[in-house]
Amino acid sequence: MTNNHQSLAGDNLSARTIKEGLKTVCFGQEIKYLAATESTNLVAKELAREGGKEGTLVITDYQTQGKGRLERRWWSPPGENLLFSLIFRPPFEINQTFRLTVLSSLAVAEAVRQESSLEALIKWPNDIYIKRKKVSGILSELGVKDEQLQYVIVGIGINVNSSPSAHPEIKDVATSMSVELGQSFSRLKLLAVILELIERYYHALKGGDFDSLREAWDSLSLIKGKMVKVVSRGAVEEGIAESFDEDGFLILKDYSGKRKRIISADVSLSLV
Ligand code: BTN
Numbered sequence: 001m002t003n004n005h006q007s008l009a010g011d012n013l014s015a016r017t018i019k020e021g022l023k024t025v026c027f028g029q030e031i032k033y034l035a036a037t038e039s040t041n042l043v044a045k046e047l048a049r050e051g052g053k054e055g056t057l058v059i060t061d062y063q064t065q066g067k068g069r070l071e072r073r074w075w076s077p078p079g080e081n082l083l084f085s086l087i088f089r090p091p092f093e094i095n096q097t098f099r100l101t102v103l104s105s106l107a108v109a110e111a112v113r114q115e116s117s118l119e120a121l122i123k124w125p126n127d128i129y130i131k132r133k134k135v136s137g138i139l140s141e142l143g144v145k146d147e148q149l150q151y152v153i154v155g156i157g158i159n160v161n162s163s164p165s166a167h168p169e170i171k172d173v174a175t176s177m178s179v180e181l182g183q184s185f186s187r188l189k190l191l192a193v194i195l196e197l198i199e200r201y202y203h204a205l206k207g208g209d210f211d212s213l214r215e216a217w218d219s220l221s222l223i224k225g226k227m228v229k230v231v232s233r234g235a236v237e238e239g240i241a242e243s244f245d246e247d248g249f250l251i252l253k254d255y256s257g258k259r260k261r262i263i264s265a266d267v268s269l270s271l272v
Contacts, residue, residue, distance in 0.1 A: 026055035036062040041155040044085035048151040059084035085155040098248030107197035121222035125264035133175035227272040
């Protein structure tokens with residue numbers, strides 16, 4: 001497999017290089033690196049079913065069947081971006097698992113900001129944007145048995161060094177950190193910062209502090225206070241986006257001031 005960014009010092013992904021720069025105690029301490037795989041979410045799910053530990057990181061340089069939300073594909077060329085999944089075993093009710101997407105999207109947006117001068121923002125429920133283009137997406141999948149939550153897989157794709165303009169399907173809607181700033185970024189450094197932030201926020205969340213997370217998330221929201229269009233099962237609604245509620249629903253205020261709760265499952269959302 002070609003890796004266009006081998007010249008970037010220390011940017012070759014492997015269990016060893018990832019661990020070298022990592023200051024976590026749980027997230028990324030168990031690593032499965034694959035040069036190529038179907039989808040890291042699939043591999044992480046298999047590991048979780050076999051008892052894989054919380055914090056296990058599955059990471060690859062290339063996915064042949066990268067999955068996005070709403071049955072979409074996640075496109076990413078070999079060796080340029082971050083494609084990884086994490087196993088969580090949260091002590092939560094099933095309806096609270098959206099909180100992991102909240103903390104993960106916050107961690108990604110903050111890490112992108114920290115590692116570049118880019119003003120990354122979060123678009124509910126789980127996309128990271130730079131200006132009006134998507135730079136990262138998150139796909140969370142739950143493992144449930146006898147109505148009990150067994151595990152959650154949080155899969156994260158970040159366009160770090162790729163050129164989405166080369167791909168017709170996403171060229172108008174996607175960007176990457178390197179396209180925005182005309183320089184390459186270390187995937188290893190970005191990954192380390194994300195894992196450290198995820199670990200910190202997860203610890204806070206398990207300690208009962210969801211409000212600080214929501215506040216931080218709101219402050220980086222791309223849509224809060226803006227007019228948005230929500231398309232759900234063919235029906236279109238417009239309104240002002242507010243925050244999300246305790247169950248993760250987006251609150252949309254329509255022209256008459258009436259509030260409506262929007263569930264993320266089947267929604268596509270755009271700024272008007
Ligand atoms: C979306 O924006 O629709 C979510 C995209 C999630 C992509 C990541 S890449 C790593 C992990 N493995 C997958 O197959 N999907 C997620």
